[in-house]
Amino acid sequence: MAEMMTLGKALNAGLRKALEDDPKVVIMGEDVGKLGGVFRITDGLQKDFGEDRVMDTPLAESGIVGTAVGLAIRGYRPVCEIQFDGFVFPAYNQIVTQVAKMHYRSLGRLRLPIVIRIPYGGGIGAVEHHSESPEAYFSHTPGLKVVTCSNPSDAYTMIQQAIRSDDPVVFFEPKRRYWEKGEVEFSDFPLHASRVVREGTDATVLAYGPMVKVATDAASAAAEDGRSLEVIDLRTLSPLDLGPVYASVRKTGRCVVVHEAPGNLGLGAEIAARVTEECFYSLEAPVLRVAGYDIPYPAARVEEEYLPDLDRVLDAVDRAFGW
Amino acid sequence: MAKGDLETVGADAPAGGYVQLLTPDGDRVERVTGPDGTEYSVDFTDAEYRTLYRDLVTVRRLDAEATALQRQGELGIWASLLGQEAAQVGAGRAMRPQDMAFPTYREHGVLYTRGIDPIMPFGLFRGVNQGGWDPQEYKFNQYTIVIGAQTLHATGYAMGITMDGKTGSADGEAVIAFFGDGATSQGDVNEAFVWSGVYHAPIVFFCQNNQYAISEPLERQTRIPLYRRSSGFGFPGVRVDGNDVLATFAVTRAALDNARQGQGPTLIEAYTYRMGAHTSSDDPTRYRIASEVESWKVKDPISRLKAFLEKQQVGDAAFFAEVDEQAKAEAIALRERVLELQDPDPVTMFDHVYPHGSPEVDAQREAFQRYQATFEGSAH
Numbered sequence: 001m002a003e004m005m006t007l008g009k010a011l012n013a014g015l016r017k018a019l020e021d022d023p024k025v026v027i028m029g030e031d032v033g034k035l036g037g038v039f040r041i042t043d044g045l046q047k048d049f050g051e052d053r054v055m056d057t058p059l060a061e062s063g064i065v066g067t068a069v070g071l072a073i074r075g076y077r078p079v080c081e082i083q084f085d086g087f088v089f090p091a092y093n094q095i096v097t098q099v100a101k102m103h104y105r106s107l108g109r110l111r112l113p114i115v116i117r118i119p120y121g122g123g124i125g126a127v128e129h130h131s132e133s134p135e136a137y138f139s140h141t142p143g144l145k146v147v148t149c150s151n152p153s154d155a156y157t158m159i160q161q162a163i164r165s166d167d168p169v170v171f172f173e174p175k176r177r178y179w180e181k182g183e184v185e186f187s188d189f190p191l192h193a194s195r196v197v198r199e200g201t202d203a204t205v206l207a208y209g210p211m212v213k214v215a216t217d218a219a220s221a222a223a224e225d226g227r228s229l230e231v232i233d234l235r236t237l238s239p240l241d242l243g244p245v246y247a248s249v250r251k252t253g254r255c256v257v258v259h260e261a262p263g264n265l266g267l268g269a270e271i272a273a274r275v276t277e278e279c280f281y282s283l284e285a286p287v288l289r290v291a292g293y294d295i296p297y298p299a300a301r302v303e304e305e306y307l308p309d310l311d312r313v314l315d316a317v318d319r320a321f322g323w
Numbered sequence: 324m325a326k327g328d329l330e331t332v333g334a335d336a337p338a339g340g341y342v343q344l345l346t347p348d349g350d351r352v353e354r355v356t357g358p359d360g361t362e363y364s365v366d367f368t369d370a371e372y373r374t375l376y377r378d379l380v381t382v383r384r385l386d387a388e389a390t391a392l393q394r395q396g397e398l399g400i401w402a403s404l405l406g407q408e409a410a411q412v413g414a415g416r417a418m419r420p421q422d423m424a425f426p427t428y429r430e431h432g433v434l435y436t437r438g439i440d441p442i443m444p445f446g447l448f449r450g451v452n453q454g455g456w457d458p459q460e461y462k463f464n465q466y467t468i469v470i471g472a473q474t475l476h477a478t479g480y481a482m483g484i485t486m487d488g489k490t491g492s493a494d495g496e497a498v499i500a501f502f503g504d505g506a507t508s509q510g511d512v513n514e515a516f517v518w519s520g521v522y523h524a525p526i527v528f529f530c531q532n533n534q535y536a537i538s539e540p541l542e543r544q545t546r547i548p549l550y551r552r553s554s555g556f557g558f559p560g561v562r563v564d565g566n567d568v569l570a571t572f573a574v575t576r577a578a579l580d581n582a583r584q585g586q587g588p589t590l591i592e593a594y595t596y597r598m599g600a601h602t603s604s605d606d607p608t609r610y611r612i613a614s615e616v617e618s619w620k621v622k623d624p625i626s627r628l629k630a631f632l633e634k635q636q637v638g639d640a641a642f643f644a645e646v647d648e649q650a651k652a653e654a655i656a657l658r659e660r661v662l663e664l665q666d667p668d669p670v671t672m673f674d675h676v677y678p679h680g681s682p683e684v685d686a687q688r689e690a691f692q693r694y695q696a697t698f699e700g701s702a703h
Contacts, residue, residue, distance in 0.1 A: 063515070067479030070477060070482070097472060098467075107455065109459070110459075110465070142676055166679060238683075239683040
């Protein structure tokens, strides 16, 4: 039975289900216990599962991820919460040099089924370090898998799939969508698969996480002008699942990639290269990117100008048509 | 006398003293009382003494062979343990079978005591793999090259022991994390101390203070003796003569047993000296003087145990000769096997990136194989 809930509540329900399903699943992070996390994603879980399974940790991100590695070697399935995107960097060394490489280094003997949850992206009027989109750093690192959800139903399903996965998974949560409601139902859609969320014939718009809503809103607006945009939610950033994208671009001939992260060397650059290689003779225009500017995330009062929005997406679509 | 100082400081001890049960001249100290009242002693049979001696001689001989192999171009690099044999063998033999170790890249002596085939690290240093043994089978994790990173893994593993209810008895489990003096400046090591203290984890932090982090002397890492660092994190620290295999055994055994009983972490500073270079790529004559090295030669861990065995008539000339012969034979066999380590098939570099593969890596493997196949029959 589908149930209406917010994306945040859906994550909470998914985490609860994972804790119920497997006694080896543990949640660890700053303020995840009594407080239920600063976004309340782990609300009530410590009360129901105890302090050993929902651990309030010392305030040290490298410690959270580094001890999760040891717990995983011991046979646990740790789910780490990094409080905000901009605070993951103290753990970056552990994630890149240890989490990503231990399976490879040990010739497959050590598995690290760790999930690292990171609320990311802007649009909530926050101070510095609370609005960033660091997904490319992790997608660039072999040995990690990287996914992001865009809606409550995916959030509920994907968090459980990520926890069940034997891979280390960096799980990006679109924090500005935490409070948006949708129907939630578990779906057996594979974790590493992109999905066409709106069919169209004139241009393909690719988005993920918080930008999926921007892309579908743009598609609705374009439809009023008689343009039919196909929107694809990438969902998985490493590995990328571009099969549906190639099929779409071969049909539409135009492709726009949207993300909040700075454009330079972002996911859009990789996608543009691959789409160009695979769909060269179908393209009517170059693959265009709508991204954050190549500046540090700006002060909150100007973030609306920084973030890709409906108008910038439509502007890019116009440019693709005018080529 | 500062808090934590020892009343019996030990021969040639640094200020504050260290636990020493065997002097550099090979004289036995019956027992030493630690700063917290712990009594340190050993009660070995003659056969056990002889086994320790054999361990020390063997790991040194294998290490010398490795250094030679590197100089002959057969290893890309080697991190020698020369001078640190007693610290490693004492700590390694103090572990019980159920205990788990998290090493750096220099713990060849501990690896040997865990019963792992000594050929195993050579895959890494020859460049044919990244490490070959099964960490779960031998309870000895992979070598970790990033300084200090393994101390957090050890801490997490120790937390798991507590969560599994495997502490609080004589057959409980404990963890030992190895690291060096340089690593004590790393954030990860300090975070591991915080976490282990907060979670009262069953862990022993075993710091081999070999006086240098590549070229930088201890003074560049700390203003206080390293063993005292633990007091700020709420658990005991003790310094031991790292060139005394009896003392390192006694102190490590006591700390591990405390941990398995549920009494929390201990920091051990094994005060020793890296007699050789940091690695084969290093030139220690640029940063330390010959007389300092000479002063440590007289504290050699093997010669003092040999002197003790001679005085106690536990070992005679025939025994020492036989140990040397056996160590030499092991070294020769090791050499032959290292030379036989084959370069891996290049396509195997795509293996084990993910437990169940990845479409992107799989596609690249296939493309690589197709590309390689185009050279078949050519001189490439």
